[in-house]
Amino acid sequence: MLEMKHISKSYPQAKGLTESVLKDINFTFEAGDFAVILGPSGSGKSTLLNIISGLDTSYEGEVILSGKPLSKKGLDDYHKNTIGFIFQSFNLVGHMSILENVKMPLYLDKHLSNEARNQRAQELLEKVGLGEFSKKKPNQLSGGQKQRVAIARSLANNPDIIFADEPTGALDSKTATEIMNILKSLAAEGKTIVVVTHEEAYINEATKVLRLKDGVLDAKATKITIKKKKTPVFFEEKKSKSTL
Ligand code: ADP
Ligand code: MG
Numbered sequence: 001m002l003e004m005k006h007i008s009k010s011y012p013q014a015k016g017l018t019e020s021v022l023k024d025i026n027f028t029f030e031a032g033d034f035a036v037i038l039g040p041s042g043s044g045k046s047t048l049l050n051i052i053s054g055l056d057t058s059y060e061g062e063v064i065l066s067g068k069p070l071s072k073k074g075l076d077d078y079h080k081n082t083i084g085f086i087f088q089s090f091n092l093v094g095h096m097s098i099l100e101n102v103k104m105p106l107y108l109d110k111h112l113s114n115e116a117r118n119q120r121a122q123e124l125l126e127k128v129g130l131g132e133f134s135k136k137k138p139n140q141l142s143g144g145q146k147q148r149v150a151i152a153r154s155l156a157n158n159p160d161i162i163f164a165d166e167p168t169g170a171l172d173s174k175t176a177t178e179i180m181n182i183l184k185s186l187a188a189e190g191k192t193i194v195v196v197t198h199e200e201a202y203i204n205e206a207t208k209v210l211r212l213k214d215g216v217l218d219a220k221a222t223k224i225t226i227k228k229k230k231t232p233v234f235f236e237e238k239k240s241k242s243t244l
Contacts, residue, residue: 003027007062008022020215022051034205035195038198045196049194057070080157081158083161086150086183106121128182147167147171151182161192161193180195183195
């Protein structure tokens with residue numbers, strides 16, 4: 001699904017020196033992996049995630065994703081549809097409705113009608129338990145709800161792989177658990193999930209554990225398999241609960 005081959009990266013420093021952030025990283029993710037990337041602040045987690053998700057194109061080595069090498073000229077149309085991304089700060093567009101936010105990636109497919117886009121976005125919102133929130137704006141939602149919208153958006157193009165850079169960093173621990181469990185459920189559906197996180201508890205639930213230190217990767221596959229849940233809905237919004 002995703003293969004990293006000899007990935008190295010240095011940032012230029014003052015006085016012509018360079019700082020080596022990643023040193024010859026080699027690793028592979030399969031479909032259905034729930035992979036966690038851990039490491040101290042500044043250890044290169046985001047740098048690695050940005051490279052393997054095609055956001056950063058200046059590095060040495062090669063990334064093969066869904067059978068094709070990532071272009072170093074930026075994400076091509078093929079890979080735009082195989083990748084989803086979730087950010088710590090949600091990155092929702094404030095002036096757009098929740099539905100419009102989820103619809104955004106669907107504009108990549110010019111053949112889809114607006115009606116089909118609306119229907120797909122609504123289904124995804126229902127999947128993350130936010131079917132009734134489609135007309136609201138991001139600032140009317142809690143942090144956990146915003147992240148669930150971001151998850152719905154990341155699923156819009158039915159990507160093979162979803163990258164999440166500290167998706168729970170801005171959330172309280174109960175909400176963080178909910179979000180991590182949703183991501184885990186996506187792996188059970190066959191997606192590859194790659195999460196940078198400080199949630200140490202998830203080390204015991206991941207199929208792959210990657211630790212970065214001083215630019216060197218210490219990674220292992222675990223014996224864990226993510227079991228498919230009976231219900232396809234990740235999260236049921238409690239009707240009685242306040243929405244804010
Ligand atoms: P992490 O996500 O693990 O906290 P990062 O990947 O953000 O770490 O950063 C790794 C190292 O690379 C840090 O030492 C950081 O200062 C450096 N770095 C990150 N981005 C840049 C940049 N744009 N220019 C120069 N150095 C950078
Ligand atoms: Mg980071």
